[in-house]
Amino acid sequence: MTRIKGLLYHYVRMRINRNHETKIHPSTPQRKLLFDVIQEAGKHLDAKELYRRASERDPSISLATVYRNLRLFKEQGLVDERHLGQARCYYAMKQLGEHQYLVCAACGKVIEFESPLIRKLIAEVQHKNNFFVTKIELYLEGHCRKCKEEKK
Amino acid sequence: MTRIKGLLYHYVRMRINRNHETKIHPSTPQRKLLFDVIQEAGKHLDAKELYRRASERDPSISLATVYRNLRLFKEQGLVDERHLGQARCYYAMKQLGEHQYLVCAACGKVIEFESPLIRKLIAEVQHKNNFFVTKIELYLEGHCRKCKEEKK
DNA sequence: ATAGGTGCAAATGGTTTGCGAAAAC
DNA sequence: GTTTTCGCAAACCATTTGCACCTAT
Numbered sequence: 407m408t409r410i411k412g413l414l415y416h417y418v419r420m421r422i423n424r425n426h427e428t429k430i431h432p433s434t435p436q437r438k439l440l441f442d443v444i445q446e447a448g449k450h451l452d453a454k455e456l457y458r459r460a461s462e463r464d465p466s467i468s469l470a471t472v473y474r475n476l477r478l479f480k481e482q483g484l485v486d487e488r489h490l491g492q493a494r495c496y497y498a499m500k501q502l503g504e505h506q507y508l509v510c511a512a513c514g515k516v517i518e519f520e521s522p523l524i525r526k527l528i529a530e531v532q533h534k535n536n537f538f539v540t541k542i543e544l545y546l547e548g549h550c551r552k553c554k555e556e557k558k
Numbered sequence: 559m560t561r562i563k564g565l566l567y568h569y570v571r572m573r574i575n576r577n578h579e580t581k582i583h584p585s586t587p588q589r590k591l592l593f594d595v596i597q598e599a600g601k602h603l604d605a606k607e608l609y610r611r612a613s614e615r616d617p618s619i620s621l622a623t624v625y626r627n628l629r630l631f632k633e634q635g636l637v638d639e640r641h642l643g644q645a646r647c648y649y650a651m652k653q654l655g656e657h658q659y660l661v662c663a664a665c666g667k668v669i670e671f672e673s674p675l676i677r678k679l680i681a682e683v684q685h686k687n688n689f690f691v692t693k694i695e696l697y698l699e700g701h702c703r704k705c706k707e708e709k710k
Numbered sequence: 711a712t713a714g715g716t717g718c719a720a721a722t723g724g725t726t727t728g729c730g731a732a733a734a735c
Numbered sequence: 736g737t738t739t740t741c742g743c744a745a746a747c748c749a750t751t752t753g754c755a756c757c758t759a760t
Contacts, residue, residue, distance in 0.1 A: 489641040523679045539700040548691040620742045
């Protein structure tokens with residue numbers, strides 16, 4: 407019963423957002439804070455880390471609010487979501503193909519990189535499969551120089 | 559207390575596996591069944607789907623066994639794990655770069671593809687960052703022809 | 711006053727773990 | 736007989752949701 411009511415509420419809210427093409431709504435202090443933190447970080451943040459950083463400035467903010475706003479930001483295309491290792495991470499939206507990751511399986515170091523080959527690849531895949539690509543996640547894992555040498 | 563004991567047990571088991579370079583152990587019927595199902599499927603399976611298919615042949619198999627063996631297979635390099643959308647999926651190990659995915663955000667269709675550009679990209683990244691790449695995940699999302707047209 | 715947002719606490723759902731029994735070596 | 740694996744139930748943990756209150760229109 408309450409279940410139904412909740413679902414309905416959220417469904418209706420989403421429809422409203424869709425139909426009215428709602429613009430960005432940093433109407434609340436919490437929402438603004440969260441978005442600021444994401445932008446300032448620049449790099450990938452998971453929900454917990456975002457919550458931690460936001461809590462420093464507003465100790466009363468709740469984790470539920472973090473998740474709700476992340477979902478909203480995603481829907482509005484303000485942030486993008488990536489799976490990095492096992493965690494979901496978020497970062498402020500940039501151009502298609504700008505956030506690609508190289509992770510050392512041994513020491514955990516994360517290197518962000520970009521390559522013109524990525525654009526070529528997108529073009530090729532779009533053409534061959536008659537697909538319009540809107541998102542790309544490229545994740546490479548391996549061993550950095552240091553860990554490679556230490557392995558011996 | 560019980561917690562400590564459990565962790566210790568698993569820690570010791572892992573150390574033993576590491577040190578002795580344990581070979582494949584499809585010693586139990588359940589393990590063999592699970593591996594067979596993965597191989598026969600060929601494509602990506604998540605844990606639930608693997609459990610469902612395995613249950614058809616051995617209705618008494620448990621989900622815990624599925625997860626435990628998936629972990630084991632992963633450790634031994636028999637299967638690889640990917641994040642496809644929100645789910646973790648598994649497939650029998652092939653060559654580096656052979657499993658890349660293109661997913662339609664609207665209808666959910668999954669296309670598996672490969673491109674020589676992927677090898678080029680690996681080579682480039684390895685060289686530029688002095689990294690030894692052991693794993694690559696490439697995930698593209700967008701709209702397939704049908705959904706692209708229906709959008710209008 | 712009404713819609714949308716929040717904090718809190720509880721629910722959810724995928725994955726992991728403790729444990730006693732069974733199987734493998 | 737010792738070690739490994741299993742099934743079951745309980746625990747875990749990231750995420751989501753119901754609800755009552757609040758806050759801006």
